Amino acid sequence: MTSNSVSSDRFNYALRLGDNALILSHRLSEWCGHGPALEEDIALTNVALDLIGQAQFWLGLAGELEGAGRSADDLAYKRDAGAFRNALLVERPNGDYGHTLMRQYLFDAWHVEVLAALTASSDPRFAEIAAKAAREVAYHVERSGELVAALGDGTPQSHARMQSALDALWAYAGGLFVGDEIDARLAEQGIAPAAGSLRPEWDRATGAVFAQAGLKPPASAFAHKGGHTEALGHLLAEMQFLPRAYPDAQW
Amino acid sequence: MVSEREVWDWLGQIPDPEIPVLSLVDLGVIREVRFDGDTLVVGVTPTYSGCPATAVIKQDIEAALRAHGVDKLRLERRLSPPWTTEWMSEDGRRKLREYGVAPPSGRAPAACPRCGSSKLRRVSQFGSTPCKANYVCQECLEPFDYFKCI
Ligand SMILES: [Zn+2]
Numbered sequence: 512m513t514s515n516s517v518s519s520d521r522f523n524y525a526l527r528l529g530d531n532a533l534i535l536s537h538r539l540s541e542w543c544g545h546g547p548a549l550e551e552d553i554a555l556t557n558v559a560l561d562l563i564g565q566a567q568f569w570l571g572l573a574g575e576l577e578g579a580g581r582s583a584d585d586l587a588y589k590r591d592a593g594a595f596r597n598a599l600l601v602e603r604p605n606g607d608y609g610h611t612l613m614r615q616y617l618f619d620a621w622h623v624e625v626l627a628a629l630t631a632s633s634d635p636r637f638a639e640i641a642a643k644a645a646r647e648v649a650y651h652v653e654r655s656g657e658l659v660a661a662l663g664d665g666t667p668q669s670h671a672r673m674q675s676a677l678d679a680l681w682a683y684a685g686g687l688f689v690g691d692e693i694d695a696r697l698a699e700q701g702i703a704p705a706a707g708s709l710r711p712e713w714d715r716a717t718g719a720v721f722a723q724a725g726l727k728p729p730a731s732a733f734a735h736k737g738g739h740t741e742a743l744g745h746l747l748a749e750m751q752f753l754p755r756a757y758p759d760a761q762w
Numbered sequence: 763m764v765s766e767r768e769v770w771d772w773l774g775q776i777p778d779p780e781i782p783v784l785s786l787v788d789l790g791v792i793r794e795v796r797f798d799g800d801t802l803v804v805g806v807t808p809t810y811s812g813c814p815a816t817a818v819i820k821q822d823i824e825a826a827l828r829a830h831g832v833d834k835l836r837l838e839r840r841l842s843p844p845w846t847t848e849w850m851s852e853d854g855r856r857k858l859r860e861y862g863v864a865p866p867s868g869r870a871p872a873a874c875p876r877c878g879s880s881k882l883r884r885v886s887q888f889g890s891t892p893c894k895a896n897y898v899c900q901e902c903l904e905p906f907d908y909f910k911c912i
Contacts, residue, residue, distance in 0.1 A: 550896065554888035561892060564812025568841070639842035643811060646844060646912045654887050 520693045521634065522576040523596060524703055526586070528625075529569030530597035533587055534743070535618060536562035537750050538605055547608050554654060558615070561647040568640045575636075588754040592743045599735050600683040602743040606676065609662055609669065613676035616659045617684040619652035620717050621709060628704035637702060656720045663724025670725065677726050685734025688713070764832065769795045769802065776826050779818040780891050781909075783861040786819060790849025793840045801834040802827065807845045810892035810912070847911045864897065864908040871908040874899035 539559035546552025570583035581589075600618055605611045626648055629641035662669040690698075690706030698705035721728055753760060773795070774787040786792055794805035804823060808816045820837055827835055847866035855865035864871035873880050879901035887910070889896040894907040 550886040550888075553890070554886055557888040557892050560812035560814075561810060562812070564808070564810060568811060635842070639844070643808075643841055643844040646846065647811060650887060650910075650912075 518576055518578075520696050521637075521702065522573050523693050524697055525569050525573035525576055525637070527596040527598075529566045529573055529583075529586070530595050531601050531618075531622075532562040532569060533566035534595070534597045534746065535601040535615075536560075536566060537746060538601065538603075539611075539615075541605055542611065551608075555611075558651050558654075561644075561651070565640070565644045565647070568643070572636055572640065584754070588751050592739050592747055595739065595743060595747075597743075598683075599686050599738075599740055600680065602740060602746060603680065603683060604742050606679075607672060609672040610676040610679070612655055612658050612662065613673060614680055616652070616655035616720070617680055617717070618687075619648060619655045620713055620720075621684070621687045622648050623652050624709045624712055625704060628709070631701075632703065633701035659726075660720050660723040663721070663726040673724065674726055677721070678729055681729045682731070682733050682735045685732065686736040689734050689736040764802070764830075766795045766797070769804070769827070769832075772826055772830050773804070773823065776822050779815045779822065780893075781858070781861070781863065783857045784850075784854050786823070788851045788854030788857065790851065790854070791819065791845060794838075798836070801836055802832050803836050803838060805838045805840045807840045809845050813892050815891075845912075847909065850909075858909055862906060863894070864906060866909045866911045868911060871897055871906075874902060874904070875906055876904050877902040 536559045539555050539562070542552065543556050543559075544552065546555055566587070567583050570586045574581045574583060574586060598618075600614060603614055605614075623645065626641045626645040629637050630645060632638040632641065659673065663673040664670070688707050688710045694703065694706045697703040698708075717728075770787065770792075773792050774785045776786045778784040778786060778789050781789075789809070791807050791809060792804065793807050794803070796803050804827075806820065806823065823837060824835065850866065858865045859875050862875050864873070864875045870884065871882060874882060877899060879899055881900035882897050883900055885896040885898055885905065887895050889907055893909055893912070895910045896905065897908050898905045
């Protein structure tokens with residue numbers, strides 16, 4: 512293993528973490544001013560704010576690791592869909608509020624675990640960002656888990672919506688645990704956890720919430736992985752419009 | 763020559779942009795003050811990752827120190843160890859309470875900052891800024907902010 516490909520693995524991994532946070536943050540910000548209640552609107556945008564802060568750290572690190580002079584903003588605004596490394600789950604459209612909360616919970620439950628594992632990374636740059644983000648994400652998963660349980664165990668209408676969200680998102684969530692050769696090499700060096708190693712604890716934690724909610728995860732183990740869905744291009748068209756159209760715009 | 767002690771005193775007079783009763787030193791975001799040759803180095807840690815106040819805090823530190831005649835200045839970001847509410851000073855906690863914000867204390871606020879009652883109800887874990895949750899007192903019926911633990 513040359514040190515060159517190790518640093519490119521780290522760059523790609525930092526991009527994945529940064530892109531997950533960035534894309535999900537953008538999805539959540541689409542709810543700003545449209546939440547079903549003021550508290551929900553505020554909560555969701557606060558979660559979005561934490562995620563955008565985390566995205567800045569991860570993409571900043573990715574830029575450093577790449578060493579080509581790209582800043583976090585360059586990486587966020589000047590890449591096309593094909594160069595994004597986020598999980599498919601986070602780019603899925605918001606749907607109804609229940610769908611948004613289900614996507615959030617499936618992600619949060621994975622996010623707390625990956626960050627906990629990264630806190631022990633052999634690369635201190637990954638460990639320090641993870642330690643910072645983990646404290647924020649502990650609040651995210653508490654909230655999304657409580658809401659999934661409450662809505663699943665709510666009215667027939669809310670229950671039906673949560674079940675259909677779970678059915679629709681299940682295979683995308685599964686993609687979080689399908690690793691590739693980058694994950695494998697980083698795991699070997701203790702830099703990042705192997706993707707599949709996070710699944711048992713995720714199954715246990717989400718299983719407990721689904722049981723409380725009266726929701727049934729699909730039996731299928733099929734997982735979507737790789738590439739992007741059509742949804743990402745539309746999201747980027749909105750997110751990147753301003754810096755692309757007015758490259759020197761100042762706040 | 764300016765002493766590190768003097769710099770700490772100056773930083774202790776800069777208000778937090780979102781909760782102005784707290785100084786940056788009360789908040790616990792100043793990690794280090796030292797001289798690297800004749801350059802003053804101030805290590806600053808962010809509170810919440812996405813907190814918009816972080817950029818304002820940086821500007822305020824620069825402006826204040828320049829006003830005190832410091833011309834060679836470098837601000838360094840410190841992520842580790844991460845900022846937690848444990849870094850907030852005792853003085854800061856008292857000032858928060860007097861300001862009407864319940865100071866951080868474990869999973870939930872200890873008492874209503876207005877009447878002292880412990881009969882409280884959580885309205886939302888997320889409030890007007892990333893660091894706050896929203897509570898209402900069941901005794902005096904006033905809503906209040908809780909500076910939540912992180
Ligand atoms: Zn009260």
